[in-house]
Amino acid sequence: GAVVSQHPSRVICKSGTSVKIECRSLDFQATTMFWYRQFPKQSLMLMATSNEGSKATYEQGVEKDKFLINHASLTLSTLTVTSAHPEDSSFYICSASYRGVSQPQHFGDGTRLSIL
Amino acid sequence: AQKITQTQPGMFVQEKEAVTLDCTYDTSDPSYGLFWYKQPSSGEMIFLIYQGSYDQQNATEGRYSLNFQKARKSANLVISASQLGDSAMYFCAMREGRDTDKLIFGTGTRLQVFP
Numbered sequence: 013g014a015v016v017s018q019h020p021s022r023v024i025c026k027s028g029t030s031v032k033i034e035c036r037s038l039d040f041q042a043t044t045m046f047w048y049r050q051f052p053k054q055s056l057m058l059m060a061t062s063n064e065g066s067k068a069t070y071e072q073g074v075e076k077d078k079f080l081i082n083h084a085s086l087t088l089s090t091l092t093v094t095s096a097h098p099e100d101s102s103f104y105i106c107s108a109s110y111r112g113v114s115q116p117q118h119f120g121d122g123t124r125l126s127i128l
Numbered sequence: 129a130q131k132i133t134q135t136q137p138g139m140f141v142q143e144k145e146a147v148t149l150d151c152t153y154d155t156s157d158p159s160y161g162l163f164w165y166k167q168p169s170s171g172e173m174i175f176l177i178y179q180g181s182y183d184q185q186n187a188t189e190g191r192y193s194l195n196f197q198k199a200r201k202s203a204n205l206v207i208s209a210s211q212l213g214d215s216a217m218y219f220c221a222m223r224e225g226r227d228t229d230k231l232i233f234g235t236g237t238r239l240q241v242f243p
Contacts, residue, residue: 044229055219055233056173103171109229114180116163117231119173 014040016108018120026128027098033091033123035106041086042108046117047079050103062089096127131155132222132234139239141210148195149205149237151220160224162203163231164194167217176218179203210241 015038023031035045044063048056060081062068068081078100080092089108093100103124107117133152141147153162164176179187179194187194195204207214217238221231 046230055235058230061230105171105173107173111229114161114178116175116178117229118175119165122171124171
């Protein structure tokens, strides 16, 4: 099946640090990439949708200046959590898909972000 | 109204038995897709099975099958011959319409398989 690589898998850093998370589709060109946030024992919350070469579309309530998304190519999207604070600690997971109603989203393994 | 409803927060099943995880959906779009994902404690999301709104037959993938009842708007996941490794969270999701790649997720069901 399609492979999506996400790294780092775990980040622990001090408050005020900016953290960049990469999401790569390794064996296919993704028309769209997605970024989710997941709180413990909860479902995935979509943060933004990212298309190559265009600005990301953020979901309501997600601060675009806090969560910067860059989709430089059909195989790479990055999420930067700027000036992270403890409340930004969470599990972040990306996915990639190509167009087609039957196409599933293929997920990375996620990043556990802990801000001290 | 919830677009995807999973009413079972937790389920238990004995090894080698079958288990059904419930999922109901709500959409007025005639074209949609339904997906099931497994999330083990390690966090990754594993795609299991897909059912399209126009598919005439229920989808099957190995030990996974989807009991698709369109009139009732339900898409229950059936896992046959449960294994200890099946213990995980299971999420039902819907792609609504042809013009979006977004998935709408349910709240999930935690399945625990015991020996």
